Amino acid sequence: MDIQLEKLELIKMLAETEDPAIIKSIQKIFKKEKKDWxxxxxxxxxxxxxxxxxxxxxxxxxxxxxxxxxxx
Structure with a gap:
């Protein structure tokens, strides 16, 4: 699958969710990715x-x- 299409699908899912746990989980993933080596x-x-x-x-x-x- 095309990476740009996958990003758009994730954006759509994120925009549609009302579940704070999902949003917190995604935030944790991005914070972990920015960890300093x-x-x-x-x-x-x-x-x-x-x-x-x-x-x-x-x-x-x-x-x-x-x-x-x-x-x-």
Missing amino acids: WDDLNEFQKEEIRLAEKQIENGEYSDFESFIKKYI
Whole structure:
């Protein structure tokens, strides 16, 4: 089925419903979809990213081609 047609059908169903539970359920789905991936990381992973950001700010990095030449 065409995605645009499916969206229109959902819009129609949403507009016609009077059930607050359905509306709340849909709201929860959209809020869950907008979840920030950062929140799923553990502290070690977050610290590794922070360290990498500091290294980049200080110019402590190499470009991809140099990296590949070094390890291949």
